[in-house]
Amino acid sequence: MTDDEAGGTQNDGQRFDRLPTTAAERTVEGRASRREVLEYFGDRFGISPETFDDYTFWEKGAGKIWIYAGEASSPVEIEAIGMTCLRTRQEHWKPTTDFVQRFGRHASECVIELEPEAARRFVAGEDQELEWDGDWGYLVVAHELAGDLEPIGVGLYVHGELRSMVPKGRQRVL
Amino acid sequence: MEPLERYRPIVDEFESFLAACERPLGNAVRVNTIKASVERATAALEDEGVEFERASWNPRVLRLETDSPGSTWSSVHGFTHGQEEVSAVPPIVLDPQPGERVWDCCGAPGGKATQIAALMDDRGTVVANDNNLGRISALRFNAERLGATSLAVTNADARNYSLKPFPFDAFDRTLVDAPCSCEGTIRKNPDALDDWSEGHLHSVAGIQKGILRRAIQTTREGGTVVYSTCTFAPEENEAVVQHAIENEPCRVVDFDLDLEYAPGLREWNGETFDPTLERAARIYPHHNDTGGFFVAKLEVTAE
Ligand SMILES: C[S@@+](CC[C@H](N)C(=O)[O-])C[C@H]1O[C@@H](n2cnc3c(N)ncnc32)[C@H](O)[C@@H]1O
Numbered sequence: 001m002t003d004d005e006a007g008g009t010q011n012d013g014q015r016f017d018r019l020p021t022t023a024a025e026r027t028v029e030g031r032a033s034r035r036e037v038l039e040y041f042g043d044r045f046g047i048s049p050e051t052f053d054d055y056t057f058w059e060k061g062a063g064k065i066w067i068y069a070g071e072a073s074s075p076v077e078i079e080a081i082g083m084t085c086l087r088t089r090q091e092h093w094k095p096t097t098d099f100v101q102r103f104g105r106h107a108s109e110c111v112i113e114l115e116p117e118a119a120r121r122f123v124a125g126e127d128q129e130l131e132w133d134g135d136w137g138y139l140v141v142a143h144e145l146a147g148d149l150e151p152i153g154v155g156l157y158v159h160g161e162l163r164s165m166v167p168k169g170r171q172r173v174l
Numbered sequence: 175m176e177p178l179e180r181y182r183p184i185v186d187e188f189e190s191f192l193a194a195c196e197r198p199l200g201n202a203v204r205v206n207t208i209k210a211s212v213e214r215a216t217a218a219l220e221d222e223g224v225e226f227e228r229a230s231w232n233p234r235v236l237r238l239e240t241d242s243p244g245s246t247w248s249s250v251h252g253f254t255h256g257q258e259e260v261s262a263v264p265p266i267v268l269d270p271q272p273g274e275r276v277w278d279c280c281g282a283p284g285g286k287a288t289q290i291a292a293l294m295d296d297r298g299t300v301v302a303n304d305n306n307l308g309r310i311s312a313l314r315f316n317a318e319r320l321g322a323t324s325l326a327v328t329n330a331d332a333r334n335y336s337l338k339p340f341p342f343d344a345f346d347r348t349l350v351d352a353p354c355s356c357e358g359t360i361r362k363n364p365d366a367l368d369d370w371s372e373g374h375l376h377s378v379a380g381i382q383k384g385i386l387r388r389a390i391q392t393t394r395e396g397g398t399v400v401y402s403t404c405t406f407a408p409e410e411n412e413a414v415v416q417h418a419i420e421n422e423p424c425r426v427v428d429f430d431l432d433l434e435y436a437p438g439l440r441e442w443n444g445e446t447f448d449p450t451l452e453r454a455a456r457i458y459p460h461h462n463d464t465g466g467f468f469v470a471k472l473e474v475t476a477e
Pocket residue numbers: 261279280281282283284285286287303304305306309330331332333351352353354381385
């Protein structure tokens with residue numbers, strides 16, 4: 001699949017623009033390229049780039065990246081295209097809960113497994129003190145469910161604390 | 175229940191029909207195979223101690239024995255989605271295939287659109303549209319929660335829909351899950367019949383005809399259009415399909431469905447319908463202990 005970018009040099013908050021394949025093809029200031037997105041998922045979480053061979057990436061609004069498996073013209077002004085997957089244009093890029101639930105099983109790094117009680121606190125939106133000797137920053141937070149590891153969402157690990165990034169609408173008291 | 179009296183002449187075992195309409199409905203969920211296989215989803219429910227029963231007609235539909243189906247890990251992970259059992263019928267009749275282009279023209283809040291994406295293994299293009307912006311946010315939320323990456327969302331009146339955002343000029347299949355008088359949801363919403371009037375049936379039928387017409391126009395020759403409502407009124411069902419076959423290039427076709435149902439009607443209040451309308455399905459609450467639904471399958475033919 002090729003990623004081509006139509007349109008002007010300004011990011012337009014009302015429409016979706018397909019990401020350029022590489023930074024060299026970038027026409028909109030600050031826009032991530034497809035290659036950078038794949039590198040981020042690969043470097044940070046060990047998700048292999050082939051995972052996304054059948055998907056395109058789009059930006060709507062400054063830094064919000066969407067992942068889409070279907071067909072659409074670029075640029076396109078519609079309500080949604082696939083799902084939001086990543087927030088760029090900030091120092092530390094941040095994956096979304098929905099993306100991690102959908103693709104987090106492909107991750108091999110920066111995945112923290114929680115015990116049942118900690119998993120319940122995490123999905124309820126609570127921050128908690130936890131031991132973790134891996135990288136700080138955004139992690140895939142998972143737990144064991146029916147014999148398999150299942151990603152729940154994104155946590156931010158700093159200073160011995162795991163902060164739940166589960167959005168309000170997805171939090172549950174179980 | 176008063177308005178339902180008009181269906182006494184067309185519904186078999188009318189007393190058990192009425193009795194079923196009085197009974198509240200249980201909690202059904204659909205397994206979202208985008209995120210988990212049926213085995214994995216049921217294993218997760220068992221792991222959590224949530225009891226369930228499998229619907230005999232479809233392995234992906236489960237009846238849960240809990241009052242809060244949303245408060246389970248299965249729901250958190252999007253393995254299951256709360257969806258009335260019969261509401262899972264129209265996408266199955268539509269029978270979308272991976273890689274196809276499918277339009278769900280009245281798509282919010284997205285139970286059927288996400289089911290269509292799942293039936294396509296989340297490959298292809300599912301355009302879920304709704305003219306109500308408020309309901310679009312629920313549609314978007316459900317699509318993302320269930321991980322439907324093949325789904326695009328548009329906000330337009332289906333009656334004059336434009337395919338401009340998309341690099342193709344026709345859909346392979348279209349679902350028209352039309353706005354309707356919702357008589358068949360009485361078990362879920364006991365006040366569903368409060369605003370019932372015959373005038374309302376006729377005005378909503380006008381909208382339904384406009385939407386179905388556009389659905390046929392935007393679907394390729396040989397493609398499939400499924401028309402469904404959650405109501406019993408023939409004005410909104412057979413009469414709408416009859417209008418379509420008289421005015422657009424299409425015919426009513428058969429389909430298999432492993433549920434009990436009655437055939438579509440040949441006449442109502444002096445109006446007669448084409449014999450092929452018998453190929454449609456009227457699913458009544460007492461048939462399978464569900465809500466009520468009407469489903470017709472159309473094939474788009476040459477002009
Ligand atoms: C029966 S509901 C659809 C339920 C949906 N298919 C599901 O399974 O979640 C009918 C929908 O049609 C929408 N609607 C009504 N008139 C419309 C029109 N002219 N164009 C597009 N959508 C319309 C309503 O806002 C409503 O969300």
